[in-house]
Amino acid sequence: xxxxxxxxxxxxxxxxxxxxxxxxxxxxxxxxxxxxxxxxxxxxxxxxxxxxxxxxxxxxxxxxxxxxxxxxxxxxxxxxxxxxxxxxxxxxxxxxxxxxxxxxxxxxxxxxxxxxxxxxxxxxxxxxxxxxxxxxxxxxxxxxxxxxxxxxxxxxxxxxxxxxxxxxxxxxxxxxxxxxxxxxxxxxxxxxxxxxxxxxxxxxxxxxxxxxxxxxxxxxxxxxxxxxxxxxxxxxxxxxxxxxxxxxxxxxxxxxxxxxxxxxxxxxxxxxxxxxxxxxxxxxxxxxxxxxx
Amino acid sequence: xxxxxxxxxxxxxxxxxxxxxxxxxxxxxxxxxxxxxxxxxxxxxxxxxxxxxxxxxxxxxxxxxxxxxxxxxxxxxxxxxxxxxxxxxxxxxxxxxxxxxxxxxxxxxxxxxxxxxxxxxxxxxxxxxxxxxxxxxxxxxxxxxxxxxxxxxxxxxxxxxxxxxxxxxxxxxxxxxxxxxxxxxxxxxxxxxxxxxxxxxxxxxxxxxxxxxxxxxxxxxxxxxxxxxxxxxxxxxxxxxxxxxxxxxxxxxxxxxxxxxxxxxxxxxxxxxxxxxxxxx
Numbered sequence: 001x002x003x004x005x006x007x008x009x010x011x012x013x014x015x016x017x018x019x020x021x022x023x024x025x026x027x028x029x030x031x032x033x034x035x036x037x038x039x040x041x042x043x044x045x046x047x048x049x050x051x052x053x054x055x056x057x058x059x060x061x062x063x064x065x066x067x068x069x070x071x072x073x074x075x076x077x078x079x080x081x082x083x084x085x086x087x088x089x090x091x092x093x094x095x096x097x098x099x100x101x102x103x104x105x106x107x108x109x110x111x112x113x114x115x116x117x118x119x120x121x122x123x124x125x126x127x128x129x130x131x132x133x134x135x136x137x138x139x140x141x142x143x144x145x146x147x148x149x150x151x152x153x154x155x156x157x158x159x160x161x162x163x164x165x166x167x168x169x170x171x172x173x174x175x176x177x178x179x180x181x182x183x184x185x186x187x188x189x190x191x192x193x194x195x196x197x198x199x200x201x202x203x204x205x206x207x208x209x210x211x212x213x214x215x216x217x218x219x220x221x222x223x224x225x226x227x228x229x230x231x232x233x234x235x236x237x238x239x240x241x242x243x244x245x246x247x248x249x250x251x252x253x254x255x256x257x258x259x260x261x262x263x264x265x266x267x268x269x270x271x272x273x274x275x276x277x278x279x280x281x282x283x284x285x286x287x288x289x290x291x292x293x
Numbered sequence: 294x295x296x297x298x299x300x301x302x303x304x305x306x307x308x309x310x311x312x313x314x315x316x317x318x319x320x321x322x323x324x325x326x327x328x329x330x331x332x333x334x335x336x337x338x339x340x341x342x343x344x345x346x347x348x349x350x351x352x353x354x355x356x357x358x359x360x361x362x363x364x365x366x367x368x369x370x371x372x373x374x375x376x377x378x379x380x381x382x383x384x385x386x387x388x389x390x391x392x393x394x395x396x397x398x399x400x401x402x403x404x405x406x407x408x409x410x411x412x413x414x415x416x417x418x419x420x421x422x423x424x425x426x427x428x429x430x431x432x433x434x435x436x437x438x439x440x441x442x443x444x445x446x447x448x449x450x451x452x453x454x455x456x457x458x459x460x461x462x463x464x465x466x467x468x469x470x471x472x473x474x475x476x477x478x479x480x481x482x483x484x485x486x487x488x489x490x491x492x493x494x495x496x497x498x499x500x501x502x503x504x505x506x507x508x509x510x511x512x513x514x515x516x517x518x519x520x521x522x523x524x525x526x527x528x529x530x531x532x533x534x535x536x537x538x539x540x541x542x543x544x545x546x547x548x549x550x551x552x553x554x555x556x557x558x559x560x561x562x563x564x565x566x567x568x569x570x571x572x573x574x
Contacts, residue, residue: 177387202390
């Protein structure tokens with residue numbers, strides 16, 4: 001029952017994107033996200049979309065699999081679109097009661113939709129193509145400079161990898177406890193919200209107890225093997241940047257440069273698009289009126 | 294109460310390209326009052342089968358009948374079924390959650406709709422049955438030892454007064470004395486008319502207590518019959534990674550060493566002792 005969550009999951013496949021250095025993928029995702037927020041311009045979104053489609057194609061992740069994870073955010077996207085359609089000021093198309101739909105509003109809504117959608121798809125590519133271990137290794141390596149400011153980078157990375165490692169175990173445990181309590185007649189499917197929340201107690205208490213027990217066991221096991229933090233600790237897999245990483249870096253820089261140039265060069269585009277939309281609509285109305293007459 | 298399955302099948306991940314059949318076309322009848330042992334190697338489908346019997350999983354194909362009624366039928370009352378079948382999962386001590394032992398055991402009966410006093414009455418009875426003393430009733434479950442906690446968890450199921458009790462590896466992780474206690478509790482319950490279904494990978498446990506043994510392999514029923522019948526197929530059992538009870542092997546060794554002794558139908562240590570005595574006289 002808990003198996004349908006694909007956001008943040010790893011998808012096993014053989015592709016260039018999978019093989020890239022995790023540090024590069026982390027930086028790349030960040031660059032992509034930043035690029036989405038630099039300009040609010042249709043041509044920038046178009047460039048980003050082309051870039052994203054190419055990366056998805058290279059990563060060999062089935063589009064279906066990727067979209068399955070998006071179900072949870074459909075609601076968020078809808079609210080954003082509605083908000084922008086209803087509350088943007090500008091040239092009015094339709095007006096009744098307190099609702100004004102404007103050209104600017106429609107354009108804004110479309111752009112916001114594109115931004116959010118690509119933001120989530122872009123970041124999901126990172127987790128889909130990178131195993132949790134590689135991801136934490138990459139994070140640890142990227143944040144190493146912070147050690148100067150006494151930030152416990154290694155410890156945080158270790159905590160993160162342990163947390164990720166325990167997600168499937170705790171899921172399984174939850175499933176087992178749920179089944180045991182259902183077998184004892186617990187009512188988990190009740191429509192009454194209070195009954196439902198109360199029904200969680202017999203599941204959460206044993207779950208927490210077992211999580212603490214496991215944490216204690218793990219701490220003992222780590223100490224028994226002389227774990228004492230990151231000082232002087234070597235890695236089993238040392239990360240090296242390869243040719244493909246340097247090529248990707250170059251492509252990434254090119255992409256960011258293109259976005260900036262296009263954003264500055266076509267600064268007036270949103271206004272033009274609105275005007276075009278207005279012209280187009282007026283033309284259509286006139287055309288249909290002509291047909292009727 | 295009679296439990297019956299027909300062509301029961303369960304596939305994991307039925308939407309992926311290669312589904313794994315955990316339970317594959319299993320049909321059997323368990324008449325009321327039987328002590329059935331289900332044995333199988335890890336991954337043979339024991340636990341999945343149990344969950345199908347209690348309606349916790351929906352079969353991919355096939356049916357489970359409780360007293361002739363399909364438990365997965367739309368209008369079938371789950372409450373009625375849960376009152377009939379009690380299930381004790383592996384390591385049940387980890388399902389305790391209440392502040393006191395007594396309250397935890399009351400959880401099941403209360404869910405069945407009993408009033409507080411009635412629930413307490415059946416809970417006290419169940420706790421006494423598993424050997425928990427009255428002065429411990431108000432303790433927190435976490436103050437008990439692992440073995441005692443397990444008995445409390447079993448009491449929590451017994452308090453629901455099931456006609457059929459399914460136990461998944463109830464002796465796992467217990468010391469020999471705890472094992473013996475647990476198994477004799479099952480014998481006692483069975484004597485009182487409760488159907489017991491004991492899942493185990495320990496041949497010894499099952500051999501000494503069950504009146505019928507079902508061996509599972511790769512989701513299918515491999516052997517089904519009285520203990521002596523099942524253990525007559527020693528070679529087949531060894532082929533699927535199981536073994537006959539140790540007593541049998543000891544007698545085989547004695548026979549190979551030159552003593553004339555009958556080794557067939559050796560299930561328990563008592564069997565072995567009486568056979569050795571017989572051949573020595």
